[in-house]
Amino acid sequence: MMRVAEKAKSEGNIKIVEDATCTFCGCLCDDMVLTVDVDAKKITKAKNACVLGKALFLNYEEEDRPFALIGGKEATTAEAVEEAAQILANARFPIIYGMSDTTCETQRKAVGLMDMLGGTIDSTTSVCHGPTGMALQGVGESTATLGEIKNRADLVIYWGGNPAESLPRHFARYAVTAKGMYTPNRKKDRTIVNIDVRHTKSVPVADIFIQVKPGADFELLWALRALVKNRHVDPNIEKKTGVSMKTMKDLVERMKNCRYGVLFFGMGLTMTRGRHFNSAAILSLGSDLNEYTHFIATPMRGHGNVTGADTVVAWQTGYPFGVNFSRGYPKFNPGEFTATDMFVRGDADAGLILASDPGSNFTQAAVDHMKKIPMIVLDPKYTHTAKLARVAFTTAHYGINVPGTAYRSDGVPIELRTCLDSKYPSDEEVITAIYRRVEQLLIAKKRSKGANNKRQKAA
Amino acid sequence: MGSTLRIVNGRVHDPANGVDGKTRDICIKDGKIVKSVPPKTKCVDAKGMVVMPGGVDIHCHIAGAKANIARKLQPDDHRRDIHRRMELEKINTRSGTGGTVPSTFTTGYRYATLGYTTAMEAAAPPLLARHTLEELDDTPVIDKGFYILMGNNVLLYKMLQEERHEEIRNAVAWWLNATKSYTTKLVSPGSDEPWKGHRNATITQLNDKIDGFEQLTPRKIITSMVNTVDDLGLPHPVHIHCNNLGHSGNYKTTLETMKAADGRRIHVTHIQFHSYGGKPDGEPTSKAPEIAEYINNNPNITADVGQVMFGKSTSMTADAPLAWMLTRYSNDKRWVNADTECESGCGIIPFAYQERVYTHALQWATGLELFLLSKDPWRMVLSTDHPNGGAFTSYPRLIRTLMDREFRKQQMESVNQRAVAKIKRGHHMEREYTLQEIAIITRAGPARILGLKNKGHLGPGADADITIYDEHEDKELMFSAPRYVIKDGRLIIDNHEFRNNHEGKILHVSPLYDEGIEDVIRPFVEDFYTIRFDNYAVSDHYAPRREVIPTTKQ
Amino acid sequence: MDKTMILVPGRTTKQGVGLIDSKFKKDYREATTTVEINVEDMARLGLEDGCKVKLRSADGVVTVKCTGRRTEDLPPGLMFIAYGPPTSKLMGKDTAASGMPLSKHLEVELKRVS
Ligand code: SF4
Numbered sequence A: 001m002m003r004v005a006e007k008a009k010s011e012g013n014i015k016i017v018e019d020a021t022c023t024f025c026g027c028l029c030d031d032m033v034l035t036v037d038v039d040a041k042k043i044t045k046a047k048n049a050c051v052l053g054k055a056l057f058l059n060y061e062e063e064d065r066p067f068a069l070i071g072g073k074e075a076t077t078a079e080a081v082e083e084a085a086q087i088l089a090n091a092r093f094p095i096i097y098g099m100s101d102t103t104c105e106t107q108r109k110a111v112g113l114m115d116m117l118g119g120t121i122d123s124t125t126s127v128c129h130g131p132t133g134m135a136l137q138g139v140g141e142s143t144a145t146l147g148e149i150k151n152r153a154d155l156v157i158y159w160g161g162n163p164a165e166s167l168p169r170h171f172a173r174y175a176v177t178a179k180g181m182y183t184p185n186r187k188k189d190r191t192i193v194n195i196d197v198r199h200t201k202s203v204p205v206a207d208i209f210i211q212v213k214p215g216a217d218f219e220l221l222w223a224l225r226a227l228v229k230n231r232h233v234d235p236n237i238e239k240k241t242g243v244s245m246k247t248m249k250d251l252v253e254r255m256k257n258c259r260y261g262v263l264f265f266g267m268g269l270t271m272t273r274g275r276h277f278n279s280a281a282i283l284s285l286g287s288d289l290n291e292y293t294h295f296i297a298t299p300m301r302g303h304g305n306v307t308g309a310d311t312v313v314a315w316q317t318g319y320p321f322g323v324n325f326s327r328g329y330p331k332f333n334p335g336e337f338t339a340t341d342m343f344v345r346g347d348a349d350a351g352l353i354l355a356s357d358p359g360s361n362f363t364q365a366a367v368d369h370m371k372k373i374p375m376i377v378l379d380p381k382y383t384h385t386a387k388l389a390r391v392a393f394t395t396a397h398y399g400i401n402v403p404g405t406a407y408r409s410d411g412v413p414i415e416l417r418t419c420l421d422s423k424y425p426s427d428e429e430v431i432t433a434i435y436r437r438v439e440q441l442l443i444a445k446k447r448s449k450g451a452n453n454k455r456q457k458a459a
Numbered sequence B: 001m002g003s004t005l006r007i008v009n010g011r012v013h014d015p016a017n018g019v020d021g022k023t024r025d026i027c028i029k030d031g032k033i034v035k036s037v038p039p040k041t042k043c044v045d046a047k048g049m050v051v052m053p054g055g056v057d058i059h060c061h062i063a064g065a066k067a068n069i070a071r072k073l074q075p076d077d078h079r080r081d082i083h084r085r086m087e088l089e090k091i092n093t094r095s096g097t098g099g100t101v102p103s104t105f106t107t108g109y110r111y112a113t114l115g116y117t118t119a120m121e122a123a124a125p126p127l128l129a130r131h132t133l134e135e136l137d138d139t140p141v142i143d144k145g146f147y148i149l150m151g152n153n154v155l156l157y158k159m160l161q162e163e164r165h166e167e168i169r170n171a172v173a174w175w176l177n178a179t180k181s182y183t184t185k186l187v188s189p190g191s192d193e194p195w196k197g198h199r200n201a202t203i204t205q206l207n208d209k210i211d212g213f214e215q216l217t218p219r220k221i222i223t224s225m226v227n228t229v230d231d232l233g234l235p236h237p238v239h240i241h242c243n244n245l246g247h248s249g250n251y252k253t254t255l256e257t258m259k260a261a262d263g264r265r266i267h268v269t270h271i272q273f274h275s276y277g278g279k280p281d282g283e284p285t286s287k288a289p290e291i292a293e294y295i296n297n298n299p300n301i302t303a304d305v306g307q308v309m310f311g312k313s314t315s316m317t318a319d320a321p322l323a324w325m326l327t328r329y330s331n332d333k334r335w336v337n338a339d340t341e342c343e344s345g346c347g348i349i350p351f352a353y354q355e356r357v358y359t360h361a362l363q364w365a366t367g368l369e370l371f372l373l374s375k376d377p378w379r380m381v382l383s384t385d386h387p388n389g390g391a392f393t394s395y396p397r398l399i400r401t402l403m404d405r406e407f408r409k410q411q412m413e414s415v416n417q418r419a420v421a422k423i424k425r426g427h428h429m430e431r432e433y434t435l436q437e438i439a440i441i442t443r444a445g446p447a448r449i450l451g452l453k454n455k456g457h458l459g460p461g462a463d464a465d466i467t468i469y470d471e472h473e474d475k476e477l478m479f480s481a482p483r484y485v486i487k488d489g490r491l492i493i494d495n496h497e498f499r500n501n502h503e504g505k506i507l508h509v510s511p512l513y514d515e516g517i518e519d520v521i522r523p524f525v526e527d528f529y530t531i532r533f534d535n536y537a538v539s540d541h542y543a544p545r546r547e548v549i550p551t552t553k554q
Numbered sequence C: 001m002d003k004t005m006i007l008v009p010g011r012t013t014k015q016g017v018g019l020i021d022s023k024f025k026k027d028y029r030e031a032t033t034t035v036e037i038n039v040e041d042m043a044r045l046g047l048e049d050g051c052k053v054k055l056r057s058a059d060g061v062v063t064v065k066c067t068g069r070r071t072e073d074l075p076p077g078l079m080f081i082a083y084g085p086p087t088s089k090l091m092g093k094d095t096a097a098s099g100m101p102l103s104k105h106l107e108v109e110l111k112r113v114s
């Protein structure tokens, strides 16, 4: 099922796959050289991978798990499809959540499934850069693909993010030590600034570290916007943010005078007090600076294909996440149709979790509700969510066993190569099978309803 | 055993075959138009109706990265314009949202509902071709293709700087193959380098030097691409968005650009936006007469108008400096900029054209002048640069404006009078487009300009993409609700009702090239892009249904 | 008041590697159940490396191990912990109509248990 021209050399049972893509984080590095022991079904080397990428590839093993579990008991994929379809077809307010670690091909089908069911679809975006998506709707953005940043940026500011640990090759491939067209001397041609509440592992590469008081990001951003526009700023701002006026003014001068500046921001802004206001403030700061020079402000996204999830949901519905179809058309309302809220409030009466583990990373109140309702899980691994689910499918790994598309955090789509077959079905195959069965069940339901109505009329 | 269909009793407008309103049968077999079908074939009775080929949109923005940011940016644009899911007998359609940038499914259904069966997405950065193709694959019913942005391509600049013309030809052919696109698009050639690298400046003269490329000027880029595409024999020539879009006095740049083609084929898009007189930074005036005259006299030139329609629009363009300039005139403070490495810029802003605003009224009137002064409808075709000048859903209104003199006069009276006063009066203002001319500017003409031999006409061998309208005094009504729409021989709209879903195909070119060129492109991509060269080209998987349109050399 | 601290959960390489391997193994558990505290705060609160502390937020309570960090790395009043099951227990449930619970800025009360 190789779709990309296979770029592999084989010798005996050893196969080398070049230009494979690591889907662990939003860097989506597509320069992996994988050495594969076909007989052992193991990846023995992952050249160019960072420590996380190595962990992803070298720990890969074909799990020896049942194809599916229903109520904790072993089942076939077909049996699990039947059970899952029954659950969904009989639910009144089902939700699909997750989607950040699967292909766009799967995501496209998943949105279709919810369109038909009249349920809700949400991705991990809502607990990552969902607030940035909301901020975009208010203020727009100035963004760029990472290559343009590599080629041109001479001022790179990281704010509220720790790429050294979450996007390990961000520095080397894109923004700090990368060699670009107008940055031939790599780091020497750039000034790196880090702004955070604590001294993370990303700070050492920075030329300037600015420590902001926790919860004061918005105030600092707003003061910088004012200073960029030469407006007066109350000196109390120093106490509020823990940053001196001198430091702020120095940063503003650097921002206005650089050739091509970038603000990369992380969840230190979206997950703290202010949320989408923080994102809107930093996006606005980036846009404002275009009065003086070329400037970019862009979020750093975590999971392999979380950007694909926003992208697909937006092109199919017009909205990026938190979309409900119960009226027969898409409605968008964060806080209502977002997964945390749907579970915490107890609205969802069935859930399909696609390649994500809210059972382990959602707030306890949400997990408590998941335990009460029938849950369906698709995941290559056994997860906390799988543990509490009514139906758990074991699926194949995207980017290892399954080809397809993933979007890098800057929106560049990449076609994934495979290196090993799997006996497990892909997410796409399972979702497609569920779709077909749900369709039959809904038609049958409508018919029996119609028949009932007729009978009642006759009576 | 294929499916057959016969359309009878309809008045047929098939300009490509010289049929102007004659009543005749149209026979369909296996998705194609044929000479005859067996007598017992199922019939569509088109008595009292007008039969035309399906509409062909030569220039719109419906899919890909920038359309999707525009969707994400503007929930306000579509939240009240819903598109419900339909449960049909055998198939469910998908729900979506409309507005000026509809979701993909809604885009497909709504084009079909207007009787359009082919649409070309006019601008995609090649690096993001997969995204465009994925969205087009989710755009039902219609056939579609897209143009790749090549006017600000850094590798081509390097080659052109060194006059490596042979390599340029091979590189362009490689790129068209790698992306499964239809032709090359130049957007404000030369403008990205100053925009991205030099404090948001732009370039204004065809002879200006381009930042960082001292030997290069927009003129050189234009000439090179005109020649390259012509030499490759692509079915559609280079598709050009001239420099200085929207600026007062830009008609000179437009004339110069057309002259630069030096007799070779060139398609100048949304030319209305490039037909202004006046001083730079002053109020624009209309130079439609000068532009129309030049085009009338030079058969190598084709153009689409890019009419402005009053109401909400979305300005989205690869011309990033333009969008930045427009933020000064927009009440909506949202602005999007999006740079694509080594290939393109992009700007998006929500916009609204208002009758009472001088500039907007002038732009509207300039577009109409171009239509009314055009002597050859085959070479000046209909577009609104959807959604820049207005949404494609406003085409029926535009058609009525062209066909109905009284309607046009009424509108003229209700817009900014100072702007209207600047428009040249004369005989042309009385002109009314005939049905035949409408058939040319909305289907036969665009199909011919695109080099789509099987589209835009109803002769044997053509794709059975057919629209049947009820005849009606009110042409807006007539063109907004066709009675029947047939795509690939299937009845999609049957007696005004949406009856069948359908998947159209991707139309793309595949010119020949010397594979040695990969050795030139590869190192550049590996140094200055962020994906591997071997991950650049899109695989067939992204265009599961497709048709390769041959070049003249194939 | 002096025992109320701000807890910042975040991603770490160890947690990331642990997560790939298995969330049910020791490494991941280790990585996600150790809280970093400023050394001055530790001294003030009478804590040593390795002792167990109870963290209580408005939404839950967890017990984790603690370890000291210099003031340059982690200012007083701030604590850091890798994402994992304990952070989910402490995380807020109100998203203020945004879909996003506050999860990187948690006010917690700290108490030594061993
Ligand atoms: S940086 Fe991210 S994508 Fe790249 S190898 Fe490491 S984990 Fe994989």
Ligand SMILES: [Zn+2]
Residues within 6 Å of the ligand: B059, B060, B061, B122, B270, B385, B388
């Ligand atoms: Zn356009």
